[in-house]
Amino acid sequence: MSDDLFHALEYFWHPVATLSELQAAGGVMAARLLGRDLAIAHLGVDPAGVATIGAWVDRCPHRSTRLSVGCVDGQALRCAYHGWRWAPDGRCVEVPSAPGRPVPDRFRQEAFEAVVEHDLVWVRLRGQAHTRIPTMPAATDPTMRLTHGSPYVWPTGATRRVENFVDLAHFAWVHDGTLGDRGHPVPPEVSVRRVAGELRFTFVPPPIAPSGQAALFGDSYYRMPMPLTVNIDFAIAGSPGVRRHLWMTAAPVEQGVCRSYWVIARNDGHDLPDEDFLDFQRLVLDEDEPVVCNQVPAEIPFRGEELHVRADRVSIEYRRWLEELVTAAGAGAEALDVALGSAVPGATAKEEPACAT
Ligand code: FES
């Protein structure tokens, strides 16, 4: 199943780095996605301000030097060893040791689609399906202040990481006093819906006092752009109109390893230190890590190897759709589009109101 899962995930966009990481690396860096080593390069910005990003298999076809130790040169990546230049579509466009001769068509390296969105560098290994970069609702809301957390790598599969984010029964145990209360171990039943490629549900947590003014806690409206992204819109108790968001996506680096990227947004407390909000979330992550990174196997087993109860409704629905997507991807891009509800190119989700404040 893991191989089938990885095959399906190739159809989707995943972040491989933050834009600032790529810039700090001088515009070229190595990255790893779905078990493949990639070279990523920032090749410039067009007049509309859109970045051109190149993503290739991290190996020069000439003498196998990693392309990621090369440099950017005129909308292409120049290999460090003999200077061959590689365009973002995979063509070799210059061989310095054979000047004046046309570069043969077969001088190519496998290249992938790559773009910048949400200040992250996204790559899609396999096109064809109408998959989209996951939405980040706060990014289009001018009242929201966005704060990026530092990405973190955990030795667990991306689907385990994401499932943990929407596991309502663990709050009482793992986050007792932070997000939950062991005196309230039964989460309320939620209605899980599928809307245009997303799982959605609303969760009302038990009435505990949130720890600190930077807590991300309250009635929670979840949107999960399938398969590896979660956006939680919190209505802060006792503060009508105050919204805080937590957005995350887990990038599948390889079997049993994921790198999570996350953003906090808030329409209140713009004068408060961003670090306070990041610290609250780090506290939550520190509670999760020892549990989630000790799930064995590190990838979700899909075929009845784990037990479920009613309180696991969300993860059951998540797994069910994930499995459907994996099966559909096995049949090809068209079947995957149908399974995602995105069979019509350009189809967009009908927006629903967030949960009541
Ligand atoms: S190894 Fe890349 S140009 Fe020779």
Ligand SMILES: [Fe+2]
């Ligand atoms: Fe958690």
